[in-house]
Amino acid sequence: MSSLRDAHDFEQPCPIRDVLDRIGDQWSLLVLSTLESGTFRFNTLLREIGDISKQMLSRTLKQLEQDGFVTRTVYAEVPPRVEYTLTDLGRSFLQPMQHLVAWADENHRTIVDARAHYRASR
Amino acid sequence: MSSLRDAHDFEQPCPIRDVLDRIGDQWSLLVLSTLESGTFRFNTLLREIGDISKQMLSRTLKQLEQDGFVTRTVYAEVPPRVEYTLTDLGRSFLQPMQHLVAWADENHRTIVDARAHYRASR
DNA sequence: CTCAATGGTCTAATGAAAAGACCAAGGCAA
DNA sequence: TTGCCTTGGTCTTTTCATTAGACCATTGAG
Numbered sequence: 001m002s003s004l005r006d007a008h009d010f011e012q013p014c015p016i017r018d019v020l021d022r023i024g025d026q027w028s029l030l031v032l033s034t035l036e037s038g039t040f041r042f043n044t045l046l047r048e049i050g051d052i053s054k055q056m057l058s059r060t061l062k063q064l065e066q067d068g069f070v071t072r073t074v075y076a077e078v079p080p081r082v083e084y085t086l087t088d089l090g091r092s093f094l095q096p097m098q099h100l101v102a103w104a105d106e107n108h109r110t111i112v113d114a115r116a117h118y119r120a121s122r
Numbered sequence: 123m124s125s126l127r128d129a130h131d132f133e134q135p136c137p138i139r140d141v142l143d144r145i146g147d148q149w150s151l152l153v154l155s156t157l158e159s160g161t162f163r164f165n166t167l168l169r170e171i172g173d174i175s176k177q178m179l180s181r182t183l184k185q186l187e188q189d190g191f192v193t194r195t196v197y198a199e200v201p202p203r204v205e206y207t208l209t210d211l212g213r214s215f216l217q218p219m220q221h222l223v224a225w226a227d228e229n230h231r232t233i234v235d236a237r238a239h240y241r242a243s244r
Numbered sequence: 245c246t247c248a249a250t251g252g253t254c255t256a257a258t259g260a261a262a263a264g265a266c267c268a269a270g271g272c273a274a
Numbered sequence: 275t276t277g278c279c280t281t282g283g284t285c286t287t288t289t290c291a292t293t294a295g296a297c298c299a300t301t302g303a304g
Contacts, residue, residue: 168251
């Protein structure tokens with residue numbers, strides 16, 4: 001198993017850095033976790049997420065589709081209907097993410113306190 | 123335990139979103155994982171990471187210090203010596219990250235293949 | 245006396261992201 | 275028949291973050 005640090009030994013495109021580059025942006029995680037609860041149309045996703053722009057949702061979905069996390073299905077209707085849903089890969093990715101979520105829950109207070117303490121000591 | 127999605131129920135600052143906002147940027151993870159292997163001075167970190175700018179390293183370290191992931195120690199020498207090291211919190215954070223790293227290793231090929239397939243089907 | 249090294253900060257140029265106008269196609273109402 | 279509505283995007287403009295690189299104070303070495 002490689003470590004995060006190996007990201008700089010560019011023998012090949014490094015797995016972690018490659019994955020984090022895609023997933024570690026502003027929106028991917030939020031889109032993936034929204035899709036966790038089912039299939040969504042474009043505009044529904046937009047409303048669900050709330051503070052993402054059309055452009056970024058479009059771009060993020062395109063990347064996620066490209067990397068095999070999400071499938072895009074177009075129905076030949078008017079007005080058009082396009083549905084997005086998680087692939088098995090996408091679902092499996094959310095599993096390690098849960099560890100991170102759990103950690104965040106456990107340690108959030110500590111972090112908030114650290115910030116308060118930092119500000120107090122300026 | 124809250125889910126990633128709860129990020130939008132702004133009762134309080136949501137743990138996950140709060141943590142991801144800080145940690146999910148371009149550099150924090152890379153800095154943290156570099157510090158995993160010990161204590162570093164500013165310029166050494168700069169060289170270790172390689173493609174980060176002074177400004178961003180400075181800013182990233184300041185945030186990590188603020189959130190309690192990293193300690194900053196200044197020695198009254200000339201030229202100045204400033205050392206950065208992980209706190210217990212910082213080290214504990216890298217634990218759930220390992221799950222993500224492992225996932226990336228396991229699934230990287232699948233992702234690369236998905237990309238190739240996507241490109242092929244344009 | 246000058247030069248190098250450290251840990252930064254400041255400024256100017258570049259790149260990415262957000263906001264919102266715009267588009268095509270057909271259904272529906274008047 | 276003339277609008278107007280809806281969807282899923284894209285294009286353009288403005289704003290914001292990031293980068294590259296100059297600059298700074300200090301002092302020990304040559």
